Amino acid sequence: MPKPKPAPPAAAVEILREPAEVKYAEELAWLRSIDDGPRPSSWASSPRMVRIFILGSSPSDKLDREVRPKFFGDPSTIERAIVTLASDRGLLLIGDPGTGKSWLAELLAAAICGNSTHVVQGTAGTTEDHIKYSWNVAMVIAAGQSRDSIIPSPIMTAMQGGLMGRFEELTRCSSDVQDALISILSEKYTTIPELKGDNVVFARPGFNIIATANARDRGVNELSSALKRRFNFVQVPVVTNKKTEKEIVLFRTRELLARNRFEVEVPPALLDILLQTFADLREVSAAENSEESRLESALSTAEQIGVLEDAVLHGQFFGEGELAPGMLARSLVGTLARRIPEDVSILNKFWHAQVSKRAKKDNAGWRAFEAAGKQALEHLK
Template sequence: MSDLLRAPAEIKYADELDYLESVDTGPKPSTWRLSPKMIRTFVLGSERSDGLDRVVEQKWFGERGIVERAVVTLASDRGLLLIGDPGTGKSWLAELLAAAVCRNSTQVVQGTAGTTEDHIKYSWNVAQVIAKGQSRESLIPSPIMTAMENGTIGRFEELTRSTSDVQDALISILSEKYVSVPELRGPEGTVFAKPGFAVIATANSRDRGVNDLSSALQRRFNFVRIPVVTNKASEAEIVRFRTEELLRRHQLDLDVPPTLLDVLLRSFGDLRDAARQAASEDEKLGSALSTAEQIGVLEDAVLHSDFFGERTLTARSLGSSLVGSLARRAPEDSAILTKYFTGVVGPRGQQEGGDWPEFHQAGLDALKALA
């Protein structure tokens, strides 16, 4: 793992998956590596009632029912579509589910405006085709086709970012469970899915209207909506979990005071409240203000403190990082943040003291530098 910038879940949690597999006595669908109950334990963490002799850490923070419905869908003939706002953990949940089911979460197609049908089905090795002609050896399978052949999970990120004709290439895969290769004759002309094959797709709810799914494709997916985390305790737990992971990944021995985590959480809560009360889009920050963006602000502040500051996270670095991460549009975002720091953070610093005055001054200084 030390040689990887970011290890996939099946490598990062390999020891835990090995342990769960060794003690798993539950029924497993087809070729699954873990039973549905053990997959839920892997994703949401263990409880005393599970009777395990070691603790399994929680990796995704959300409702149990969401994970259970996702697991049930993967055992069915339908695809799983995780849909929600940016930063709600859709991709992370998809990765964890794929790692638990088949120990391979890397068979991924990334949906963009440039995604073609070849990315979903197959393409050709031109050099081999010229030398030996079209054959099974010269065919380059897509990640989805590879998952079909191996009976594993194929993932499609940001499905609605790809065009409608590309999306519809999934229809035959999800319904008939095979891909035809017209260029090849005989048995090699059809690639059939093996037991265990399933598709997990994600879609950003803010992309609605960009490339909406056809009704035919919608029928072949079970929609599981991932809500924005609104529970402050759950959000605080997510941020703490990611902070510990961040420090381990960067091998940092740096103190992160809990009071500064509270400043970050309350600031995002204030900005979300302001966005909900805004009369127009111009009065809202361009940022989605998701939990993922909170973690991004924290990572920026932690690294800045380690590289250029003291051996502890400071309110000054946090305030500067928040402005640097959220002031994306000029002058709209700068004006919104200036109003927040002068109208909310300033008075709060006078009333509560603590880290707020330094946070307030750092934010104003950063905004002044952007002007």
């Protein structure tokens, strides 16, 4: 019998999605090698280099190589987020769905401490154990409760390592669970009452928390006043500038397609059709008085990226290897039509009013986009 092949070394194993500190490891190492700026205790990079890593370099930075931007936003917003993390307060990034809050949190953690993976995902089922610790039941039964039988949460692991802990969708958790963060943020330690001695876990220098919250979830699980005081709120706005939105969509789509080893150039005319359609949808949605008359979708930049990626992949696997207007229209309808028949009715009305109007006075791309969208909507009726 042939001998089984040995497993590849861990470094050679591919992963589906690399965290920012792995994806940009070479760039981060280079930035740190030239970093002579003042930095807070235990930070891997100075605040100036964290800003350059996230927003990209400019001629005034006088670097020997270009650093490409990874987040497109107001520099003052990024600077305030960085300064907050150097203080005693936690950082709460708040904004509409799809504005890049999680991506910004990941970039901040990667640049500051080199590890963005200490993450708690907030849901209705998140418990205090997910924030603090739980127990290895088998070890407790065998030898009783001790430090060795504790299973630390990602937040506790970050505390012990002097790293950044991340808390996604904080307002999706119940108020009792949220308030478990109060002592961690204010006292910088957490107690383990089940242990008689050595029952306090202290945070090491460099520890802080980056949380995110969906602005549309306000009123679901409102943060307590005590917890609000321990966070600095930084608003991540919806991108309204077309040029910036175009850069974001192209940047993120190319990154996502690189996972499948695709390097596809998106025709500028089709990208303009996608951006204009979303802009028109937002305008129509804003003019409606009733929620029932609006799409369930947030019409975010993230959804544009999803539509474009879906259309490109469809063209690669089932088309002629290129993006076509029809594929773009079908992907858009498939992404945005979530409630049937409500969203289908809203999109159908929009298509016959707005898209048809543009198709009559514009090029063949709009006409093909119009026809394919109408066909896709007919299939959903």
